[in-house]
Amino acid sequence: MIPIIKSHPRRIKIKSMHIRSLGKQLDTFKIKVIPRKVMGDYITLHGLVPQNELPKHLRGKIPENEIWMREDAYKNDLLRSKILYHEKVELQLMLNYGYTYKEAHSVAEIADGPG
Numbered sequence: 653m654i655p656i657i658k659s660h661p662r663r664i665k666i667k668s669m670h671i672r673s674l675g676k677q678l679d680t681f682k683i684k685v686i687p688r689k690v691m692g693d694y695i696t697l698h699g700l701v702p703q704n705e706l707p708k709h710l711r712g713k714i715p716e717n718e719i720w721m722r723e724d725a726y727k728n729d730l731l732r733s734k735i736l737y738h739e740k741v742e743l744q745l746m747l748n749y750g751y752t753y754k755e756a757h758s759v760a761e762i763a764d765g766p767g
Contacts, residue, residue: 680717681743683726683736691722696735700746702753738764 681698691697692707699716706714714720719739725731738760745756 681719682717683719683721685723685726686720687723691720694722695725696721696739698739698743700743700753705753734764 690710694707696719697706697710697714698719699714701714703711719736721732721735725735741763742753742756742760745751745759746753751759
């Protein structure tokens with residue numbers, strides 16, 4: 653369990669990151685492994701990222717129920733675990749608490765901790 657995040661204007665407790673505990677909406681997300689030539693420098697993107705935040709060549713391409721992860725990141729067990737934790741926090745805040753993408757991303761970065 654992550655403690656309440658005090659440096660963010662909205663204070664909530666973030667649940668354990670087991671996908672089943674994140675609300676039924678997250679059960680429908682699929683992880684797709686995408687080559688670096690498509691993802692570029694982006695490690696992970698999901699279909700709820702606002703279109704103006706996505707690289708132009710990916711706008712309108714990522715379905716709302718998918719998380720796209722760059723292939724090299726997916727192959728690294730530790731990195732994959734950290735990334736999925738970040739995405740689950742972000743998506744939980746957006747789907748269950750009404751956060752915008754930028755708000756949720758900001759909190760998820762704090763929840764990631766150092767390194």
